[in-house]
Amino acid sequence: MSEKFFRPRACSLHPPTCGLYAGAMKYDFDQDIERRGTDSVKWGVHPDNVIPLWIADMDFRSPEPVIEALRARVNHGVFGYGLPRKLAGVLTDRMKKLYDWTVDEPQIQFLPGIVPGLNVAFQAFAAPGEGVLAQPPLYFPILRDPPEHGRILQDPPLVRNGDSYEIDFELFENTITEATRIFVLCNPHNPVGRVYTKPELEKIAEICLRRRLIVCSDEIHCDLIYPPYHHIPIAALGPEVEDRTVTLMAPSKTYNVAGLECGFALIRNAELRRAWKNISHGTLPGVNLMGIVAAAAGYSQGQEWLEQVLAYLQGNRDFLLKYFREKMPEIGMCKVEGTYMAWLDCRKAGIPGNAAKFFLEKSQVALSDGADFGKGGENYVRLNFACPRRRLILALDRMKSALGSL
Numbered sequence: 001m002s003e004k005f006f007r008p009r010a011c012s013l014h015p016p017t018c019g020l021y022a023g024a025m026k027y028d029f030d031q032d033i034e035r036r037g038t039d040s041v042k043w044g045v046h047p048d049n050v051i052p053l054w055i056a057d058m059d060f061r062s063p064e065p066v067i068e069a070l071r072a073r074v075n076h077g078v079f080g081y082g083l084p085r086k087l088a089g090v091l092t093d094r095m096k097k098l099y100d101w102t103v104d105e106p107q108i109q110f111l112p113g114i115v116p117g118l119n120v121a122f123q124a125f126a127a128p129g130e131g132v133l134a135q136p137p138l139y140f141p142i143l144r145d146p147p148e149h150g151r152i153l154q155d156p157p158l159v160r161n162g163d164s165y166e167i168d169f170e171l172f173e174n175t176i177t178e179a180t181r182i183f184v185l186c187n188p189h190n191p192v193g194r195v196y197t198k199p200e201l202e203k204i205a206e207i208c209l210r211r212r213l214i215v216c217s218d219e220i221h222c223d224l225i226y227p228p229y230h231h232i233p234i235a236a237l238g239p240e241v242e243d244r245t246v247t248l249m250a251p252s253k254t255y256n257v258a259g260l261e262c263g264f265a266l267i268r269n270a271e272l273r274r275a276w277k278n279i280s281h282g283t284l285p286g287v288n289l290m291g292i293v294a295a296a297a298g299y300s301q302g303q304e305w306l307e308q309v310l311a312y313l314q315g316n317r318d319f320l321l322k323y324f325r326e327k328m329p330e331i332g333m334c335k336v337e338g339t340y341m342a343w344l345d346c347r348k349a350g351i352p353g354n355a356a357k358f359f360l361e362k363s364q365v366a367l368s369d370g371a372d373f374g375k376g377g378e379n380y381v382r383l384n385f386a387c388p389r390r391r392l393i394l395a396l397d398r399m400k401s402a403l404g405s406l
C-alpha cells in the first residue's frame with residue numbers, strides 16, 4: 001500500500017465513536033478532491049459555483065487496493081473480453097460469510113448495472129399490460145421504466161411514521177391484482193433510508209409468495225448500513241423465498257466505482273434464470289473488465305476502507321441531523337438507517353414553489369427533487385452527504401441563509 005494515500009491520524013472532526021471503526025482513521029475523507037473536468041456527471045452539469053449533492057456517488061477516492069488493482073490492470077495493457085470467474089468465487093464466499101447464504105456460481109448473472117438488471121426483470125417476468133408493484137417515494141427508474149415498456153406500475157406509497165417510513169401492508173396487499181407479476185423491493189431504501197427488519201421482510205415474502213409474485217430485490221446499498229441495523233437479503237430468508245426472488249447487488253455504491261459498471265443478479269430458480277437469459281442475452285453487454293477487477297479487489301481487500309468510510313458517513317449523517325434540528329428546524333430530516341442519502345421534508349419551510357429549484361437558485365446547492373421519486377415526494381429533497389464534512393457545512397450554511405432570506 002502506498003503511504004501517499006494513507007495518513008494515519010486521529011481526526012478531530014469525526015472521532016470514530018460509532019463502533020464501526022475503533023482504530024485511527026487511515027483514509028482521509030476530508031481531502032478535497034477536484035472532480036470538475038473528470039467526466040463526472042455529478043460535477044459536470046451545473047455551473048462551477050454550485051455544490052453538487054445530488055446523484056448517488058461519493059466524492060471520496062476508492063479503497064487503495066481497488067486503485068492498485070486497476071493500476072496493475074492498466075499497466076498490463078491488454079483489455080480484451082473479461083471473464084469474472086475469480087469474482088464469482090469472491091461473491092459466493094461473501095454471501096456465505098455476511099449472510100450465511102449459500103449461493104452457487106451458476107446462480108450469478110453478471111450485469112453492467114442495476115438499472116439494466118431491473119429492466120431485464122420487468123421484461124422477463126411481466127408481459128406488456130401486466131403489473132409491476134413498487135412503493136414510492138422510490139429511486140425513480142423503478143417507477144419510470146415499467147410504463148415506458150408497456151407494463152403497468154402499481155404504486156402503493158410507503159407511509160410516513162414520525163421521522164421514518166413503514167409499509168402499509170393492507171394497502172400493499174390490496175393493490176395486488178390478477179395482473180401483478182413482480183414486486184420491486186428496494187432495501188436499503190433509496191431515498192427514505194430504511195433498512196427493513198426481518199419481520200418486515202418476512203411479511204413481504206409471505207404476501208408475495210401467497211400472491212405468486214416474483215420479488216425483484218434491489219440491494220445495491222446493502223453494504224452502506226449504520227449500527228444497529230443489519231442487512232438481510234430477502235432471498236436468504238429461506239428456500240421458498242429464494243426460489244421466487246431475483247437479488248440485485250453491486251460494488252458500485254460500496255466502493256464508489258459506479259462508473260466502472262459492474263453488478264450482478266442472484267437467481268436460484270432455473271426457470272427464472274432461463275427467462276432472464278432470454279431477455280438479457282444479446283441485449284446486455286458483458287461486465288466491464290475494469291469493473292470486474294475493481295469488484296474483486298474491493299470485496300476481498302476493501303473492508304478496512306469500508307469500515308472507515310461508514311464511520312465518516314455516520315459522522316456526516318449525525319452532523320446533518322444536529323444541524324437541521326438546531327439551525328434549520330423548518331426542514332425535517334428523516335432517519336437514515338442506511339445509504340448516504342438524507343430525505344428532507346421541506347413542506348413546512350415556506351419555500352415558494354419547488355424546493356430543489358429554490359436551493360439551486362438561491363443557495364447554489366444541487367439536491368435531487370423529491371417529486372422525481374413519485375407519490376409522496378413532492379416538497380421533499382434528497383441530499384447526498386458522501387462528501388468532505390467541510391463541503392457539507394458550506395452547503396448547509398448556504399441553504400440556511402437562503403431560507404433566512406424568505
Ligand SMILES: Cc1ncc(COP(=O)(O)O)c(C=O)c1O
Binds near residue numbers: 056112113114139190
Ligand atoms: C436503489 C438503486 N438502484 C439502482 C441504482 C443504479 O444502479 P446502476 O448505476 O448500477 O444502474 C441506484 C443508484 O443510485 C440506486 O440507488
